[in-house]
């Protein structure tokens with residue numbers, strides 16, 4: 645297999661008296677491209693960003709490819725094929741700092757629903773020739789395969805938070821990403837609580853902020869797109885859903901099994917509701933999942949090797 649990003653270019657690496665800008669690479673694994681689009685959606689800031697970093701590998705935006713190593717790699721998508729499991733090792737080897745962007749890369753994504761099912765049965769039913777399908781039986785986050793320096797949650801990610809992560813990298817500091825729940829943003833915006841006022845199930849109390857409480861702002865419950873907040877206390881929320889809102893077991897399982905079904909805290913709660921049955925790929929973790937900043941000992945911007 646061709647080594648990723650090993651395309652030669654003409655002289656960009658030639659030594660000059662001026663220190664070259666840090667090289668940024670954006671990688672795609674199993675995903676819908678929505679998080680990469682969040683970067684392209686930074687219309688006003690993109691030109692300024694391009695002056696600060698060398699966008700060396702970003703196939704969603706340009707066919708220009710500059711050889712690694714890369715100072716900052718943004719990785720979108722989960723690992724679902726043998727080829728991806730090999731390719732992420734190559735990406736890690738070429739990346740001084742590696743940041744996962746989005747629920748797919750940080751928690752396995754919606755495609756991690758396969759972890760609760762028989763993938764061979766699915767491929768048999770869906771494809772006329774399943775023998776041509778090369779897939780793993782699970783969808784796993786990048787951190788299950790290589791060390792990750794920072795995880796940016798969300799489906800899709802918030803472009804302001806992404807710019808903050810890149811800015812933190814450029815200034816060699818920790819990103820300032822709020823760790824509170826969606827409820828805090830919801831209250832700050834003056835929304836009426838849909839759970840209390842209307843009896844609508846909402847995952848806001850256990851979900852990481854980042855969307856600006858978008859759904860409650862439109863009188864809908866939070867779907868948990870940004871994954872578990874730090875120290876999310878899911879059991880009391882499940883109890884409230886059941887006793888106050890009349891939710892049944894299926895409602896609870898569907899609520900926690902969404903874009904972040906394999907995020908440890910949501911996974912543990914959905915398995916607890918499902919009588920503690922463990923799945924093949926999701927061992928029930930003993931502790932809460934780490935919050936953003938997978939590797940606190942390797943702050944963003946720390947000089948690479």
Ligand code: SF4
Pocket residue numbers: 675676677678679680720721745746747748749753754798799800801903
């Ligand atoms: S996290 Fe959501 S928006 Fe981002 S790539 Fe995955 S499915 Fe798409």
Ligand code: SF4
Pocket residue numbers: 826827828830831835836837838839840846847848849857860865866
């Ligand atoms: S609507 Fe949801 S997010 Fe907003 S305060 Fe109520 S529970 Fe929290």
